[in-house]
Amino acid sequence: MAVSHADHQATRLARAEAHAALHGLALTPLRRQVYAAILASERAVGAYELLDALEPQRGRVPPTTVYRTLDFLLANGFVHRIESKNAFVACCEIGVPHRGQFLICDRCSTTVEIPGDELADQLSHTAPAQGFVVHRQVVELSGLCAPCAHAARLDTALP
Ligand SMILES: [Zn+2]
Ligand SMILES: [Zn+2]
Known part of the structure; x- marks a missing residue:
């Protein structure tokens, strides 16, 4: 339900x-x-x-x-x-320690947090290997959410 x-x-x-x-x-x-x-x-x-x-x-x-x-x-x-x-x-x-990873829609601004630290861990291991010192780690992906992607497809399909 x-x-x-x-x-x-x-x-x-x-x-x-x-x-x-x-x-x-x-x-x-x-x-x-x-x-x-x-x-x-x-x-x-x-x-x-x-x-x-x-x-x-x-x-x-x-x-x-x-x-x-x-x-x-x-x-x-x-x-x-x-x-x-x-x-x-x-x-x-x-209550679960983690770094933020987000999907942000360019059209309607809906923002969804992606749980899971695998990507964040990978990044935080890669940076020191490059001699880079990280001060802040936030991953933000911009694009279209599912309803907006669907609407965009309909828009482009119009004559
Ligand atoms: Zn969170
Ligand atoms: Zn959207």
């Missing part, structure tokens, strides 16, 4: 809360709201979009507060930063 997007989000939010409780991380109401707003989006969400999303619940939140909240969520593995968009996505496997 298909799980609705809302059920899926509730499950992920519950998992994040359990992770926070287990590790003594304070998921304050603001942190929870910011995380839930990121979780609710299929796309990576920028800080200013988050400010707008919070406004109905909290009024105008100072940007520095949102940046601090994002730093907390990043540092504790709740979210990843998509460097090419300067935006954030919810992590698909909180």
Whole structure:
């Protein structure tokens, strides 16, 4: 049976809360709201979009507060930063140490995290072999998601 997007989000939010409780991380109401707003989006969400999303619940939140909240969520593995968009996505496997690998649609901006560390491990072994010191490792693949690729095929098929 298909799980609705809302059920899926509730499950992920519950998992994040359990992770926070287990590790003594304070998921304050603001942190929870910011995380839930990121979780609710299929796309990576920028800080200013988050400010707008919070406004109905909290009024105008100072940007520095949102940046601090994002730093907390990043540092504790709740979210990843998509460097090419300067935006954030919810992590698909909180509590499992890993580096981010993402498929990002050029057309609708849907962002999907690819779990699994094989590729990341391979890269992090290759770089030192080249004498290269890695400071940050994020793999972002841009292209078209399945529905957009399908739509693009239909577009080109039109006379
Ligand atoms: Zn992740
Ligand atoms: Zn797409």
